[in-house]
Amino acid sequence: MRTSRRCVKCQCPRLWHVDPVMIPDTDSSNLVELLPGVARFASGSAAGGEFGKRIEAGRFEVWICAACGYTEWYALEVNEMLAWLTRNPRSGVHYSDADAATGPAAAG
Numbered sequence: 001m002r003t004s005r006r007c008v009k010c011q012c013p014r015l016w017h018v019d020p021v022m023i024p025d026t027d028s029s030n031l032v033e034l035l036p037g038v039a040r041f042a043s044g045s046a047a048g049g050e051f052g053k054r055i056e057a058g059r060f061e062v063w064i065c066a067a068c069g070y071t072e073w074y075a076l077e078v079n080e081m082l083a084w085l086t087r088n089p090r091s092g093v094h095y096s097d098a099d100a101a102t103g104p105a106a107a108g
């Protein structure tokens, strides 16, 4: 939908584009906050269990069909952080490239 500018389910040309995706701040009546970053970690070494300043990286963008509500999500500015997180087995982040047996992409 992001490139075709049409809903992939119903072909409707009317789309909502939301970037970045935000969530209501439940402690306030009039504030919204960014959806938590795609990747979150505590500063320090990737392999260690250190607790430091929390760092978030990346953001989500969505395309929503105005007719049927079908929604596409995209993660932006995440490759560098996710590549770093693959070094920590507890992060739950794993990389897959069906065309190569090498490590994670460095840019994106």
Ligand SMILES: [Zn+2]
Pocket: 007, 008, 009, 010, 011, 012, 065, 066, 067, 068, 069, 070
């Ligand atoms: Zn649709």
